[in-house]
Amino acid sequence: MTVPGDFKVLARDGLARRGELQTAHGVVPTPIFMPVGTVGSVKSLCPADLHDADAKIILGNTYHLYLRPGDEMLARRGGLHEFMRWDGPILTDSGGFQVFSLAGLRTITEEGVEFRSHIDGSKHFFSPEKVMSIQNNIGSDIMMVLDECVPYGADREYTERSLKMTTRWARRCREAHPKGKNGQLLFGIVQGGFYEDLRKMSAQELMEIDFDGFAIGGLSVGESKPEMLSLMRYTAPLLPQDKPRYLMGVGTPMDILNGIRTGIDMFDCVLPTRNARNGTLFTSQGKVNIKRAEFKENDEPLDPNCSCYTCRTFSKAYLRHLYMAKELLSYRLNSIHNVHYFLELVKGARKAIEEGRFEEYRASVEAVYPGETPV
Structure with missing residues (x-):
């Protein structure tokens, strides 16, 4: 029987750990x-x-x-x-x-x-x-x-x-x-x-x-x-x-x-x-500044590799329009996407640790966010 506070490490890859923490309101997978x-x-x-x-x-x-x-x-x-x-x-x-x-x-x-x-x-x-x-x-x-x-x-x-x-x-x-x-x-x-x-x-x-x-x-x-x-x-x-x-x-x-x-x-x-509220969005292809004029007539989804509601439903052109018009919906749709991206990021890390390929996974993200890890 598990009790709040129980923590177990299920897999390791170098120092990276894949674990589970039991709380009173459910299990938290880590990272x-x-x-x-x-x-x-x-x-x-x-x-x-x-x-x-x-x-x-x-x-x-x-x-x-x-x-x-x-x-x-x-x-x-x-x-x-x-x-x-x-x-x-x-x-x-x-x-x-x-x-x-x-x-x-x-x-x-x-x-x-x-x-x-x-x-x-x-x-x-x-x-x-x-x-x-x-x-x-x-x-x-x-x-x-x-x-x-x-x-x-x-x-x-x-x-x-x-x-x-x-x-x-x-x-x-x-x-x-x-x-x-x-x-x-x-x-x-x-x-x-x-x-x-x-x-x-x-x-x-x-x-x-x-x-x-x-x-x-x-x-x-x-x-x-x-x-x-x-x-x-x-x-x-x-x-x-x-x-x-x-x-x-x-x-x-x-x-x-x-x-x-x-x-x-x-x-x-x-x-x-x-x-998200400032129009900066994180994607599998790097950061996107949705206010840029280049997206004014871009009918593609924000991130073709993302399954969130925003990316399934709306175009970059619409997201830019909402932001430029200062519509409150802009905050919500952008936040839905960014939060989804961060949660998918750690979900991917958990899977990579389980499969012993965390360094490969980290490098793949670094490739689209170059310069964010100083030597």
Whole structure:
């Protein structure tokens, strides 16, 4: 009998892993991409769209859901699953990244973080215990600990001091949410800035706390792509072989495949939907900027190799027309396609790992996205 938190690796190809993670709302196949539904909605998409794209898990944001509509309001309605009518797994981040990005609007102490809402300026306080309570109310399948995401360029003294506090917060989160409670999983987050020895210290100390999975945080915060890839390659192998590994907030197609190559299992990013709203679409033939004049009378589908609703039904000319006319349908059709592309990307990676040809698969994608993997 499987229980939430069970994770098994079914196949390996180099460091790349094909696995399955059991949650209270179903099995998550890995490697997996998680569409971001910040405030209880993957922008412009409904749950039926997500199911059509074969989404297995989505992400919600603790900070935003706490402020609006409110975690207690969600709890009275049976949690976020019931409220948004999504029956699959949900992962919620701790809200730490959003709070710390408020810069002048927050104060950090050992107890937690006091901050002002970006909506109305009202004052709030997040402690590790409070963040666990909020995520309990949301009812997410996977919860994240409260951590401080240090800014890029932070000096060693600040980074080490922050890391030690983050580790103490992680212990408090685990104490507030014991293993197995409500079937909700709790992931620790490796921090340590861009200092390899601090990353190693963070990983070792978090493993002593026995989380259900481990995330790599603090990347894609302004560093160069080579720096990000180097630290990703260094950190992933430090984490347990028998637990899922999650790279937070990183997500171009090649970032994902390069992460899988190092042994990372889970990814999220706003890129597919944000780029969709800006008219940039990811296809099997590379990026397409749908606003370009060359598509004005192009009656071909966006991607002839894609089976999503958008590509089955509409032409590039129509998609360009919607975008240029600022029609709301443009957001939806473009997002349907981009989310489908990212989910097909990881589905292809899973199959390639099973068949022992992951490097060949990665190279085939890199061929249409050249220059996205720096030497």
